[in-house]
Amino acid sequence: MKIVTSFGPWACILAILAGGCAHEPPEGQGGPERGGPPPGGPPFLSGSIGAVLPSNADGFVARVTFEIQTPEGRTDVLTGDLIGRGSKFVFTPEASGERGKRLREARISFVWDASAAQGNMLSEALQGSAPLAPGARFTLGESSPAPGQPGAVKVEGHACEAQDVTVTGSDGSTTSLRVWRATDLKGLPLQIAMQPDLAKPVFRLSKIRQATPSPEIFLAPEGFTKYRGVEAMMSELKLRMQSMRRKSPPGGPEGEHGPPGGGPNNNPTRSY
Numbered sequence: 001m002k003i004v005t006s007f008g009p010w011a012c013i014l015a016i017l018a019g020g021c022a023h024e025p026p027e028g029q030g031g032p033e034r035g036g037p038p039p040g041g042p043p044f045l046s047g048s049i050g051a052v053l054p055s056n057a058d059g060f061v062a063r064v065t066f067e068i069q070t071p072e073g074r075t076d077v078l079t080g081d082l083i084g085r086g087s088k089f090v091f092t093p094e095a096s097g098e099r100g101k102r103l104r105e106a107r108i109s110f111v112w113d114a115s116a117a118q119g120n121m122l123s124e125a126l127q128g129s130a131p132l133a134p135g136a137r138f139t140l141g142e143s144s145p146a147p148g149q150p151g152a153v154k155v156e157g158h159a160c161e162a163q164d165v166t167v168t169g170s171d172g173s174t175t176s177l178r179v180w181r182a183t184d185l186k187g188l189p190l191q192i193a194m195q196p197d198l199a200k201p202v203f204r205l206s207k208i209r210q211a212t213p214s215p216e217i218f219l220a221p222e223g224f225t226k227y228r229g230v231e232a233m234m235s236e237l238k239l240r241m242q243s244m245r246r247k248s249p250p251g252g253p254e255g256e257h258g259p260p261g262g263g264p265n266n267n268p269t270r271s272y
Contacts, residue, residue, distance in 0.1 A: 041112040041119050041132050042078065042091050043068065048167040048175040049192055049203055050089075050114040051138035056186040059085035059212045062205040082205070087115035088218040106237055111218050114138075120220045121230050123237055129220035130233040136173070141166035146178055146198070155190040156206050158182040164198070185210065 044050065044066040064082040069075055080093040092109040105125060110132070112119035118134045146162035153160055160180040167175045176195040181187040185208065191201035220226070227233035 041135065042066075042093070042110050044078065044203055045089055045091060045110070045112045045114060045119075046117065046132075046135040048138050048169065048173070048177065049194075050112070051140055051167045052165060052177060052179050052189055052192060053084065053089070054087040054114060055181070055188045057084075057188045057210065058186075059083070059210070060185070060188060060205075060208055061211045061213075062208040064091070065204045065206070067202045083211070083213050083217065085213045085218070088113050090213075090217055102241065105241060111220070113218070121233070122220060122224070123233060126225070126233065126237045126240060127223070128225040128227055128233050128236070130227040130230045132230070136169040136171040138167050138169045138175075141168055152183065153180065155180050155182070155204075156208060158184055158190060158208070160190055182208075 041050075044064070045053070061081070061083050064078070064080060066078040067075060068078065078093060080091055082092075083090040089112050090109055091112070093103065107124035109122050109124070110119060111122065112132070115137075116134075117137045119132045120129045121132055122129050143163050143165045146164045149162035151161070153162065160182050163179050163181060165177050165179055167177060169175070176198070178193040178198040179189045180191045180201075182190050188205075188208070189203075190205045190208070192203040193199065193201045227236070
């Protein structure tokens, strides 16, 4: 059984880029925000799994793969790049096809503080940021060696110890997880499974390298426009992208007019 949840901000991004949405102004420029609850952080960071990701490691950069079973019974997979240090993370998602192309043009990323259960969605192309809805806070409880597991197993070339842990949430939930922690990376979890199928991981890190990200990478960059919510920012981004496509000459090279923000990426802290 995989995690049953919604994609949160991921679904919001794809829906708005692929469909239509009314324009909404930045923060403080009038107009009520559209109805519906604001999205929270990426589910593997804002949910119970986010409670076990912080480790004693100084920091890391890795590729992340996360499987989700939707309420409709469909299995979806989130992939992307993950940067972490302590309880703070930056996730840059990837997607395929036409929607993936638009997502890359938008240069979307998420910053999330698991201990504070809050964060922001960023668009470097738009040079804007929007707050993500605060979520439940999750706390690690009991931990014990996983029964029937060898003392150390290899995951991505790293020796890992398997542990069964309990996570409790401020919303009253209790979740059992199996975590494979790398002994040579100060306990960094390289893969995580969820009850009842504790043998099959739904979360996995690959291409891991140790790093020490600067604190600034986990903040919305100074000078970014602050939007009241994700939908408002994505509406503005969609309008900018449509405008740039109308200006592109027929048959012209893709990206001739540059990103929607009007220039190259001026936020090098997102690249690590």
